[in-house]
Amino acid sequence: MTYTRFVVTDLETTGHAAKGGDRIIQASFVIIENHQIIDQYTTFINPERSIPVFIEELTGIHPEMVKDAPFFHEVAPKILPLLENAVFVAHNVQFDLQFLQAELEEAGYLPFAGPSIDTVELARVLLPTSDSYKLFDLTTSLGFDHDRPHQADSDAYVTAQLLLMMIDKLKTMPLVTLEKLAKISTHLKSDIYLLIQSIIEDKQHNMEQLPEQIEVYRGLGLRKKTIQKRWIEKSQLSYPASNEEKIQLLAQLPHFERRDSQMDMMNQVYQSMQQSVHLAIEAGTGTGKSLGYLLPAVYRSKQIGEPVIVSTHTIVLQQQLLNKEIKQLQMMLPFPVSVTVLKGRSHYLDLFKFFQSLRETKDNYDFALAKMQILTWLLETETGDVDELNLSSGGWLFWNDVKQDGDYMNKGRKAWLDKDFYLFAKKQAKEADLVITNHSLLVADLMAQSPLLPSYTNVIIDEAHHFENAARGRMGISIDLSDFKYLVSKLACDQSEGLFIQCEQLYEKFEASVQNDKREVIERTFNELLFEGEEWFKVLHTFFEQHTKKWSGNGHRRQLRLTENVRQLKLWQAVEYGAERLHEMMTTLSQLLQQRLTEIAPYREQMAAKDQLKIDDLQALMTQWEEFLFSLERIIFRPEEDEVIWMEGDSRSFANTFVIKSHPVSSGELIKEKLLNQKHVVFTSATLTVNRSFRFFAEEVGLASQTYQQVMLPSPFDYQENCRMIIPNDVPEINEVKTDEYIEALASHLMAVAEAAKGRMLVLFTSYDMMKKTHDLMKDSGLLDEYVLLAQGITNGSRARLTRNFQKFDKAILFGTNSFWEGIDIPGEDLSCLVIVRLPFSSPDEPFTQAKNEQYAKEGKNAFSAYSLPQAVLRFKQGFGRLIRSNRDRGIIIVFDRRIQTSVYGKTFLASIPKVTVEEASLSETVSLVENWL
Structure with a gap:
């Protein structure tokens, strides 16, 4: 019908x-x-x-x-x-x-x-x-x-x-x-x-x-892809050095505003590349930083005939560059500009695996939905990058089965080689003027045996205040409980849908006299491993629970640093013994399976493509298995001097969140040796200086021992005219009263200010617990019934969704912690009042902060002034930057932490932000100030 x-x-x-x-x-x-x-x-x-x-x-x-x-x-x-x-x-x-x-x-x-x-x-x-x-x-x-x-x-x-x-x-x-x-x-x-x-x-x-841009290949509808060749200018391109030349280009953009600091930035970046001298450039909010480095980067790329790498920390900025600034560049330049985004392999769809998955008929709802989404997407995507998709959490599980994960070449994959998304991205990157990537992939490339990125001389690192941290994360290793569960469930030696049994059945097709006793040994070892794994994680859970109860933490998340002292505590011996047993079983099983793979290898070429894929999947799984084994041995038995090791988990869902991580205490040496000594680097961000000095940043990224230029470009916004900072003088000091008393005082102030500002207020916390209690008090008071209260981790939705909802409602209050201190952009009247509850010092209990403080103490330095203070100032600057996002914005900042005025170090915070009028005020004075100002 x-x-x-x-x-x-x-x-x-x-x-x-x-x-x-x-x-x-x-x-x-x-x-x-x-x-x-x-x-x-x-x-x-x-x-x-x-x-x-x-x-x-x-x-x-x-x-x-x-x-x-x-x-x-x-x-x-x-x-x-x-x-x-x-x-x-x-x-x-x-x-x-x-x-x-x-x-x-x-x-x-x-x-x-x-x-x-x-x-x-x-x-x-x-x-x-x-x-x-x-x-x-x-x-x-x-x-x-x-x-x-x-x-x-x-x-x-x-x-x-x-x-x-x-x-x-x-x-x-x-x-x-x-x-x-x-x-x-x-x-x-x-x-x-x-x-x-x-x-x-x-x-x-x-x-x-079929539409012109669509092709059908092996029964799959796909969007056609063609490598965009780099356009080469016959005569040498000259960079627009004068402001008049730049304005001629920029004036083609809609809503063009002349920004002298942006043109200054273009010159600084271009000269730095020409002279091959590293550059650290802080560009205040509103400078137009992205175009400030993209325009000189394109000219430099055209002149030397190779891509300039642009590295960002967040996917959000990558998308913004692609959708906004790159389009502006292409609109204003008199020649074609080729740009590609390059990410890690696992971001890309493996077409052969996806094609095979369509033959599976026992789908659950999420897998079926994800397959249908991908079938539609294949008619639209040229990149095959999963970040374009909006998958459900169950859809992400399906993605694990069809993402790219290895270089294994089989008959099936050979047939899809010309259509492969990852290879296409790598080929396109070689032809691009600009390659946009992320800090994590850039660091992986520095550490890789064979390069992931195309050959390059110049790299621009945006959101550079995150680069050292991202490098540490990439250099780190971990023991993840959910990874272990994934490995054993995928292998599943005792189940017909497990990879092992599937590969065994293939082996039997070619080798009639398969020794079943070997299979029995593998199955028995696997079952012993499951038992040992379960026992070990029980011991870990008990150890973790016993020694983290007193830690207030961030919401339900707990951490415990594994120091020498902690390794002397009750139950640690049981942790080591369990790890030894687990390591032994995993090693035995790995050897047995590798032996099996060696026995199957001679028959590989005779197998069908789908069968070869199973063998390759088992081989890829064994590589992950070996990585897990390496991490287990290193973290538990061979910890190194210059690394920080800690346990982390959520008390509500231990099995899905527990992980033991190991990071180097510093990544500066690696950055210096692999990047600064070999390439030319421009570091940029809105927050690189503390008290107008680059010293802290330069030491963190290994730049301090190099020759480099430093440039500060202040924000063009008139903060003195459009912004006021208030420090309430009738709120108790947090360390002088009980936490609940402080939260009550805070909540009553916030409710009065919210009424005066008619909502439109962002409240930044450093502690999830304090945020939740304050939010709940305000919500339950009944005094804000006409207001929409949105809170990170309490109201459903991602940071982007909460921000969108905040902008949608007239009377809204948005509460956030860590990630809300930066990267959210709420211009205009949607945000008129920014509240900073506490100066954003890292908790002294936080494992990495502890390790860093110890490192500074060993060097005879004051850890507070050398590390904790500069870190907090940079974070404060990020938070401060949320308020004024355009030259028409007006707003008020309320800082509830009186240390900003009463402590010796408080002036460092004020000296590090644009000049604003600061006044102390009681609640009633604050309310009338807010009403009059807004």
């Missing part, structure tokens, strides 16, 4: 529980026939109960609007004909369908019995790269007019438009893709397979013409 009639529905209700007595207050039905919207029926409904305040706020529907509205049983005769022979469609269809069924039953009618389609599920499949699948977010990003979200008529109409757009998209897909989608879609929750099937039937009656 071809489905051509859809009834797209949205219901507004008094709550979420149809079975708990919640009722419909507004219903809207949009009728689609033959791909046209032909009608819409909307009505308010008297719910015969009160409408909660939060529903009124969300929907704008108040009791007066439904008081004289019909009851559901009165409108049912109008609704039922609309549903006849139709597919029921809604955004989150289960919600609307359960309410409709409950109301029909209550009114004495039979429930709706037709098929249903969920546009959330369909959007996940067909728009796999969307940031969010909420109706408002989705339709806004697609450019639909959605003026009254959370009102049924507006929501239903825009959902109907979304459905028609997605049906159009399905119609443009190659038949091979549709057939694969149809096969998998039977695993979904709504009846999407009926829709796909009806489009397939239509397609089968016509000759298929």
Whole structure:
């Protein structure tokens, strides 16, 4: 049957529980026939109960609007004909369908019995790269007019438009893709397979013409990829040295603003590259830092005929560079600019593995959804980079099975070589003017035997204040409980779906006289290993629990540094004994399996491609196995002098979060030896100096012993004019009162300030526990009922989603810890008040801080002034930078930590930020200051 009639529905209700007595207050039905919207029926409904305040706020529907509205049983005769022979469609269809069924039953009618389609599920499949699948977010990003979200008529109409757009998209897909989608879609929750099937039937009656950019290869629809060759200028390109020349280029950009500091930065970066002298350049907020280094980098790349590497810390900045600044560069320069992003191998899809996975039929829901998302994405992506996808947590488990993970070459993979995403990215990088990568891959490349990045001379390190930390992380090793569980579950020597048994079955095809006693030894060893692993992690858990209870920590996360003293504690001997047993079993099993792989090797060439893949998977797994073994031995039995080792875990979910990490205390030597001595480097960030000196940063990254230039470009924003800093003088000092007393005082101040600022407030904490208690106190007070309180780790959603929601509501307060001190950008009036609760010193209990302090003490230095203070100042500068994001922004910063004025070191914080007026004030003075200022 071809489905051509859809009834797209949205219901507004008094709550979420149809079975708990919640009722419909507004219903809207949009009728689609033959791909046209032909009608819409909307009505308010008297719910015969009160409408909660939060529903009124969300929907704008108040009791007066439904008081004289019909009851559901009165409108049912109008609704039922609309549903006849139709597919029921809604955004989150289960919600609307359960309410409709409950109301029909209550009114004495039979429930709706037709098929249903969920546009959330369909959007996940067909728009796999969307940031969010909420109706408002989705339709806004697609450019639909959605003026009254959370009102049924507006929501239903825009959902109907979304459905028609997605049906159009399905119609443009190659038949091979549709057939694969149809096969998998039977695993979904709504009846999407009926829709796909009806489009397939239509397609089968016509000759298929593929869009120009699509090809079908071995039954997979793919977007075509071509290497963009580097454009070479016949005559030597000259860099636009004068400001007039730069302005001529920059003036082509919409909303161009002349920024002398940006042009100064361009010259500094270009000269540094020409003279091959390292450069550390701090560019204050609003300088236009990204274009400030990208423009000279392109000219330098063209002149020397090789790529310039640009390394960032976050994926967010990589995407921003690609989507904004690179496009601006390409718009303003009179010649083509080639740019590519290069990431670690595991970011890329392995097409052969994915192709094989489509033959598996026992999918769970998340795996089926992820497969369908990837099938759609393959028609759009040129990169095959997973960061483009929006996968569910179960979808990430599927990604582990289909990501690139080794260089093993088999028949199957050879066939996909020309289409391989990782090789394509590497080839494109060789032809690029700019290669954008991340700190972690850059450091991995410095340590690798064979290079991952193309040959380069110049590298620009943006977000450079994170580089030393990222290098330490990359140089570190770990024992991860979830990694161990993954390795043994994948190997599963005692289960038919395990890699070992699958490889054994292959072996038996070629070797009739397989010695089963060997297999039995492997299975027995594996089972002993499972037992030893379980026992060891139990001992670790007990040891960790016993010795971390007193540590206040960050929320539920606990840490314990493994010092010599800790290794003398009760139970540590049991930890070592268990590790020894585990190491012994893992080594024995590894030797037995390697022996088996050697025995299978002669038959490899006779195997089918899919069978070779299994052998390669086992070989790759054994490589990971060896890495785990190495980490186990090094961390437990052979700790080194210059490293810090610690345990870490979440008390709520030990099995999924427990890890023992080992990092070098410093990565400066490696950076100096492998990078600074061999390449030319530009380090840049908005926060590199402490008290106007680069010394701390230079020592951390190994730059202090090199010849380098240092440049500070202040922010062009007028902080003196647009910003005030207040230090409340009637809040107790935290160390003079009990924590709960301090939090009560803090919460009452914050509530008064929130009222004065009408929300629009970001509150930065250094402790998760303090943040949670303050948030809960404010929420439970009942004084902020009209405000939306959003808190990291308490309110659902990522940092980006919380920030978006904060901007969406007029009266909102956003609470954050660690990651919220930087990287969030809330320009304009959305953020008018920034609160810093404590100066951001690292906890002295934090393992790395302890180790660093000990290192400085050994060198005879004052650890506080040499390390803890500069670290805190840089963090403070990051937090301070959240407030003023454009030259039109105005705002107030409230610092509750009076040490900024009372301590000797407090002036270092104030001297390190742009000049602002600082005043002490009582609560009532603060409130009137905020009201008057804003």
